[in-house]
Amino acid sequence: MASPVWHPFTQHGLNEPIPRVTRAEGAVLHLADGGTLIDGISSWWVTTHGHCHPRIAAAIAEQAGTLDQLIFAGYTHDPAEAVAHELVRLAPRAPDRPALSHVFFSDSGSTAVEVALKMALGHWYNRALDGGPAARSRILVLEHSYHGDTIGTMSVGERGVYNRAWSPLLFDVGTIPFPAAGREAAALAALEAACADRDDPPAAFIVEPLVLGAGGMLVYPASVLRSMARICARYGVLLIADEVMTGWGRTGTLFACEQAGVVPDIMAVAKGITGGAIPLAATLATGAIFDAHSSTDRARLFYHSSSYTANPIACAAAAANLAIWREEDVLGRIANLSAEMATRLDRLAAHPAFANPRQLGVIAAIDLIAADAGYLSDLAPALRAFFLERGLLLRPLGNTIYLMPPYCLTIGQLDGIFAALHAAGDRFGAQA
Numbered sequence: 001m002a003s004p005v006w007h008p009f010t011q012h013g014l015n016e017p018i019p020r021v022t023r024a025e026g027a028v029l030h031l032a033d034g035g036t037l038i039d040g041i042s043s044w045w046v047t048t049h050g051h052c053h054p055r056i057a058a059a060i061a062e063q064a065g066t067l068d069q070l071i072f073a074g075y076t077h078d079p080a081e082a083v084a085h086e087l088v089r090l091a092p093r094a095p096d097r098p099a100l101s102h103v104f105f106s107d108s109g110s111t112a113v114e115v116a117l118k119m120a121l122g123h124w125y126n127r128a129l130d131g132g133p134a135a136r137s138r139i140l141v142l143e144h145s146y147h148g149d150t151i152g153t154m155s156v157g158e159r160g161v162y163n164r165a166w167s168p169l170l171f172d173v174g175t176i177p178f179p180a181a182g183r184e185a186a187a188l189a190a191l192e193a194a195c196a197d198r199d200d201p202p203a204a205f206i207v208e209p210l211v212l213g214a215g216g217m218l219v220y221p222a223s224v225l226r227s228m229a230r231i232c233a234r235y236g237v238l239l240i241a242d243e244v245m246t247g248w249g250r251t252g253t254l255f256a257c258e259q260a261g262v263v264p265d266i267m268a269v270a271k272g273i274t275g276g277a278i279p280l281a282a283t284l285a286t287g288a289i290f291d292a293h294s295s296t297d298r299a300r301l302f303y304h305s306s307s308y309t310a311n312p313i314a315c316a317a318a319a320a321n322l323a324i325w326r327e328e329d330v331l332g333r334i335a336n337l338s339a340e341m342a343t344r345l346d347r348l349a350a351h352p353a354f355a356n357p358r359q360l361g362v363i364a365a366i367d368l369i370a371a372d373a374g375y376l377s378d379l380a381p382a383l384r385a386f387f388l389e390r391g392l393l394l395r396p397l398g399n400t401i402y403l404m405p406p407y408c409l410t411i412g413q414l415d416g417i418f419a420a421l422h423a424a425g426d427r428f429g430a431q432a
């Protein structure tokens with residue numbers, strides 16, 4: 001019988017094979033048919049230290065037998081308290097900026113971003129009630145952004161084939177051009193003009209710091225992010241950093257904002273927060289954002305919740321992940337892997353089939369030169385199948401091939417991946 005499962009981002013009409021995975025360890029997935037795959041994209045950017053990390057698995061098992069779930073409205077528990085304290089301690093900071101001092105839990109990156117947007121508008125709304133400046137509601141976004149697949153997060157993301165059916169439901173935003181090489185000044189000028197708009201002053205600007213993930217692994221310099229933050233601060237526009245993908249070491253630092261010395265007003269984290277074992281997300285905010293919602297008036301509370309907010313098992317997994325970060329040289333491991341990836345990416349870039357190599361931390365991307373470029377490029381499914389045959393889980397974004405491996409990847413595994421990339425260049429480069 002056909003499976004009743006409806007998979008995400010999967011065109012069932014093409015009847016492509018759907019591999020069944022039975023267990024995983026480190027960077028390796030074991031298949032029901034006895035084969036194995038190297039997980040080259042950390043199971044969609046979430047697995048950081050490797051699959052089934054013993055410390056995280058043990059923390060989950062222990063918490064599951066102690067306190068499995070608890071209403072989080074008006075109640076609390078040790079794992080949530082521990083994770084919140086640690087997040088505040090680890091968050092980007094700077095002497096001239098208010099600290100990210102409050103933590104609101106949720107369960108996915110999309111929700112963490114929705115919460116960030118709600119906090120930003122709530123801040124302006126409540127301040128207006130207190131006699132402050134008129135409430136603001138306009139959101140500025142960066143071209144090519146991705147922030148999730150809910151109605152709100154699609155609204156602040158790039159519009160295209162992946163959300164066209166719902167465009168009547170999406171709210172209007174102001175779009176700032178992507179600061180591509182040579183066009184940084186124009187992007188900053190556009191941001192400044194939008195922030196300075198007196199008729200409709202923006203409430204917030206949301207960015208993926210340093211690298212736009214789903215938009216095609218597009219990188220931009222830390223100096224540009226720093227200038228963006230300065231412009232926002234000058235006009236009182238709240239800066240929301242979506243560190244859902246970039247967080248937890250992906251770009252070479254714990255959070256990407258650190259490389260720019262930027263402390264946002266609101267920051268969303270998810271994906272690697274539990275090491276990738278179980279869903280959890282958090283939205284961090286400054287005291288000013290929190291205070292705007294804090295009152296003796298019960299009508300002013302922050303109206304957001306989900307059943308599993310700060311689930312204790314997920315928080316215990318996050319606490320174990322944070323202990324690994326505290327006690328092990330994870331950044332050293334990332335730096336080593338990043339350097340090994342860089343030499344191999346350089347060699348691959350010499351292959352005539354490829355162009356536009358780019359890397360930040362353990363995110364490496366390169367474009368396969370194609371007549372048919374873009375997200376719906378026929379190359380993407382062909383490449384996916386090509387890599388699958390070679391024991392590799394990769395999921396190109398159109399004609400962009402990228403790697404985002406777990407930090408435990410061995411040199412041997414990395415060499416295997418790059419051998420497959422060279423082979424893909426030989427096989428598909430000729431077609432272009």
Ligand SMILES: *Cc1c(COP(=O)(O)O)cnc(C)c1O
Binds near residue numbers: 146
């Ligand atoms: C993955 C991602 C999200 C959405 O996170 P989910 O956990 O999949 O909802 C949001 N923002 C960015 C930058 C992402 O990469």
